[in-house]
Amino acid sequence: MSRVVSDESFEEFVVASSARLFTTARLLTGGNRAEAEDLLQGAYERAYRHWARICRRSEPERYVRQALVNASVDRWRRSRRRPEVPLVTDLVAGTGDCADTLEDRDLLLRGLAGLPPRQRAVLVLRYFEDLSEIQIAAELGCTVGTVKSQAARGLSKLRTAFDTAERPDVGASEGNGAR
């Protein structure tokens, strides 16, 4: 495959897949936009290096997604040694819904950001990427049993965080405002 053709097909692939993979990266990094962008660039660049080989496979997106997950876990390990606090959490739980729904989504995404990276990765792959447990196991290089247990623990922690989270009393503030 010539380099020009290869470049073109790579660009097409990036255009087609970047929006979805960027959201995956943001979910994996707990909403850190800069870090997500950096991870995504790195994963695509890796794919570009081996593009001639990767594009022959049926799922180049899978390669990039796998690189994203691995890089996010690696980065989390490094950050445990040198903790960094993101200035901005980028995850916005959509617009155009009622306040309760937005608040719940926001709580869920914040809870997700607080999970260990493997559990977070399993949940993102399961509920955002819609992968089966078998596919997740293949992507993460672990057994289906591990995927199940990580998902169960992740969901349990998320539920606990969600149930115990303090919600601002919308009604009270409205009442205060009316007064």
Next chain:
Amino acid sequence: MTDFEQRLREAMAAAAGPAPIGLLAGIRRRHRRHVLRLAAAGTTMATCVAVAIPLAVHGLGAGHGTPREVATLPAVPGPVGGVQPIPSAGPHTALRDCMNSNGGQMSSNWKSQSVQAGPVWFMFARPPASGAHKLHSGKVIASALAIAVRNGHTAIVTAAPSAAGRFRFVAHFNDSNQPYTLAEGSRALKLVGCPATTIAPGIPVGDAPGLTIWWQGFVTTLRGCVPVDVREPPSTKVTRVTLAAPGCRS
């Protein structure tokens, strides 16, 4: 799927947004940086090896030359980095001449551990002295040895027909981590010694007088001794000798 899972799914879907601006440009920038880093690492490696090879050949002559020390020889300068490619001397034949001699100081007893065929010396290649001369690379073994030819003489070295398909002289040393393959090597070496009146650089007269020496890599799938043929053109007479390749015990 429970209600909670459904809400999680919706929350994630609602978080979706557009791709970052300038992503492709960022990928290209990153790729350029990667290529530059590789180039810099390659240059550094080539420089290190260019310095290490003469030093290592010098190391041969540190005055010991016991079989055990000899066996460690390729571990330092072996085919792991870049040096000058060997110029061609015809089809499937690489040229080694006075210009690219990289010989060093020999120990005084090197002859007793080397194999001679006419004007050519395969230094420290006497079977079974060199069992540890090996760098494994998949099924192919890559290794190296010092070859010398008497000044003023020319010789052609080829693997004997029985080993021809399974032995090659490496055309050049690869960058690190690059595996060697039989396909990239040369079947024969043409060794052209320095003029008879010249003393090759770095060779004390008392140790290896009148020899031009090269450090030469080879790859083989053989797991034993390698028979090679040496011919001194224009003569057609062939002298066959056996070299110790990794695994050679006979």
